[in-house]
Amino acid sequence: NAGVTQTPKFQVLKTGQSMTLQCAQDMNHNSMYWYRQDPGMGLRLIYYSASEGTTDKGEVPNGYNVSRLNKREFSLRLESAAPSQTSVYFCASSSDRGYSYEQYFGPGTRLTVT
Amino acid sequence: AQSVAQPEDQVNVAEGNPLTVKCTYSVSGNPYLFWYVQYPNRGLQFLLKYITGDNLVKGSYGFEAEFNKSQTSFHLKKPSALVSDSALYFCAVRDSTDSWGKLQFGAGTQVVVTP
Numbered sequence: 001n002a003g004v005t006q007t008p009k010f011q012v013l014k015t016g017q018s019m020t021l022q023c024a025q026d027m028n029h030n031s032m033y034w035y036r037q038d039p040g041m042g043l044r045l046i047y048y049s050a051s052e053g054t055t056d057k058g059e060v061p062n063g064y065n066v067s068r069l070n071k072r073e074f075s076l077r078l079e080s081a082a083p084s085q086t087s088v089y090f091c092a093s094s095s096d097r098g099y100s101y102e103q104y105f106g107p108g109t110r111l112t113v114t
Numbered sequence: 115a116q117s118v119a120q121p122e123d124q125v126n127v128a129e130g131n132p133l134t135v136k137c138t139y140s141v142s143g144n145p146y147l148f149w150y151v152q153y154p155n156r157g158l159q160f161l162l163k164y165i166t167g168d169n170l171v172k173g174s175y176g177f178e179a180e181f182n183k184s185q186t187s188f189h190l191k192k193p194s195a196l197v198s199d200s201a202l203y204f205c206a207v208r209d210s211t212d213s214w215g216k217l218q219f220g221a222g223t224q225v226v227v228t229p
Contacts, residue, residue, distance in 0.1 A: 101146055101208055102163055106157050108157050
């Protein structure tokens with residue numbers, strides 16, 4: 001039982017390049033989330049998916065797209081990377097059944113855009 | 115709109131002393147409250163939650179938190195801190211009126227426990 005996994009762990013991009021961050025969970029959770037973490041700002045929600053086939057914007061969606069490929073996988077795509085997207089990106093999932101509202105996080109992807 | 119405040123950027127405590135990390139919140143409906151811990155270069159780990167019931171909730175690693183509705187607070191506590199408790203702690207809130215699982219996180223409090 002790996003929980004939430006993310007790839008890659010580290011990435012360096014040049015301005016304008018594109019990339020996709022991968023996330024998978026093996027807990028049979030319905031909901032999945034992408035956050036970015038910047039110093040002193042806590043975690044900010046980029047996109048979320050309440051169930052397979054649905055996605056919605058969070059607090060800071062500009063410059064990103066997502067795909068909920070199936071129940072397990074939720075990917076985040078940067079089409080044209082900008083230095084402002086330098087951050088640590090976390091994927092999370094939650095059950096949302098009963099009172100199981102807590103989210104479980106992956107180890108993160110550290111992205112640098114030069 | 116929901117919000118969370120962690121008024122201290124850093125808390126310093128000597129090993130063996132009590133540890134308190136403060137959190138206050140604002141929501142429209144009833145709050146669902148959470149504490150997470152983040153060790154360097156790691157993801158966030160769930161510590162404990164308050165959904166309903168007893169105002170004192172116990173979680174992992176000897177941590178507990180007390181829900182105070184009148185003061186809109188959910189402070190994290192540990193009776194005797196360990197050096198290994200040094201980490202970044204996040205409080206988060208979900209509004210019970212939200213139809214989906216959005217969590218609003220605080221900015222985080224760095225805890226430093228000295229030997």
